[in-house]
Amino acid sequence: MNVKKKLLVTTVAASLLAGCAVPGSHLSMDTKNVVENHEQDTAQFDQNINVYPLTTGLVNELRKPRFVSRTNPALDAQLNRYQYRVGPGDILNVTIWDHPELTIPAGSYRSSSESGNWVHADGTIFYPYIGLVKVEGKTVTQVRDEMSRRLAKFIEAPQVDVNVAAFRSQKTYITGEVSKPGQQAITNVPLTLLDAINRAGGLNSDADWRNVTLTRNGEEQRLSLYALMQRGDLMQNRLLEPGDIVHVPRNDAQKVFVMGEVKEPKLLKIDRAGMSLTEALSGVGGINELEADATGIFVIRSNLSKSLESGKGGDTIQQAVADIYQLNIKDAAALVIGTEFELQPYDIVYVTAAPISRWNRVVKQLLPTISGFKNLTEGVNIMRTW
Structure with a gap:
């Protein structure tokens, strides 16, 4: 009987020691270098909440503030004053009436953009009799007036017509969550933010249309297409300029x-x-x-x-x-x-x-331990009866 008691005691002790090996993973800090936290303590942290x-x-x-439908008088004034200015890469179409020898015919198989006057990198075009004409940064009206003045030395009362056959010098860029991101040409028709979004095929389903950014000359301004397109707030609309970048972000944030x-x-x-x-x-x-x-x-x-x-x-x-x-x-x-x-x-x-729920969870965690001690006590009492 003594041998049985000793065997039972040994078994219980081994079980208790084995209980120290708790199942599941654990990260011990004992053997690691714990870097001291130089931030404020918990009390100070709580005071800052x-x-x-x-x-x-x-x-x-x-x-x-709620977005409401409203007009944009400043934008309307910009659109009314808008004039396209010629730049390098554009192609001009120059017509001198009653002087076909000076007007290059487009022909049946050549478009105006193929037969027109290319604006060179230095901002000039070449035209017979008057040579190089500086056109960069000028409107077609200004180019026409200058060419008329200079041609008047060779032609009596020249009737000159100038138009842009191809707009290639100035672009704006639409990026992000639109159907067709990419560059869009600035033309003689003013391009607004709303026009550019529509040309790009509209917004994707993942677009964050409340935080659209317009970057101009390195400066960023945030616009809301929600206010513009959903609420009719035209104050969110902008006239786009060459080099502008419109970015529609994803709604991940x-x-x-x-x-x-x-x-x-x-x-x-x-x-x-x-x-x-x-x-x-x-x-x-x-x-x-x-x-x-x-x-x-x-x-x-x-x-x-x-x-x-x-x-x-x-x-x-x-x-x-x-x-x-x-x-x-x-x-x-x-x-x-x-x-x-x-x-x-x-x-x-x-x-x-709820407080009662938290207390019930504590009790629920304690129950297995209490039951274990109860079973252990009953086992010890059995051993004593031996």
Whole structure:
């Protein structure tokens, strides 16, 4: 019997030692070089986070100005004054009436662009009798007047007509999420942003039409095609100039994260019309009514990039690391507030668990350990009876 007791004790001890080898992977910090964190401690971090209860007043403050239909008088004036200016690579068609010997006939098989006067790299064309004519940077009216003045020395009252047969010197570029990206020629017909997008075949389904960029002379301005095309705000339209780059980005950055006590935590894409807090919650099946704390619907909005920018150049302005907006939907009518709260890219929507749910999870984790100790105690009592 003593031998059996010793064998049982040995078996139990071995089992306890084996319990130290917990299943699953683990990353131990004991043998590694842990770099000291020079950032602020947790207390200081918490002090740099602002929490705002969501109310109708706050939502009205945060709401962005609505886009409305309106005209663009400045653009209209630009279009009325617009004149194309000749550049190197263009082809001019010059006609001298009643003097066919000076007008090169296009013929049956030659187009005007093939038989016209090519503007050379130095910005000039050659024309009989008057030689080189500087045309770069001039309108066709100015070119016609100069040629008429110079030809008057050789022809009595010359009637000169000048037009551009091929526009090749000036281009703008449309890139990104459009059906046909590429270059578009600047011609004698003014080209606006809306015209260029339509010529490019319109926007793709993955286009972020709220953050279109127009780069001109190294300076970038952000425009909203949503306001222009969906709301009729013509103030977002622009007259394009040579060398302009219009870029329509993908909507990859237009995403929010919904986590916590919801039916289906996941990443959501903000569509072209935007996304409200209530839309995000409905997009994941709503909150988990049995586990969630209805008073703890949080939207976490990072300000870290702004904090880094304000800290450059020795600036000591204290910027909140994050803003947290709390919605209490214990009364479901408060979801109306959520419908007016517009989410921004990379917002985190987090639904907390109810206190009783958290306690139940702790108990659930403790139960296996308690059961194990109970079984172990019963085994020791059996051994004593031997």
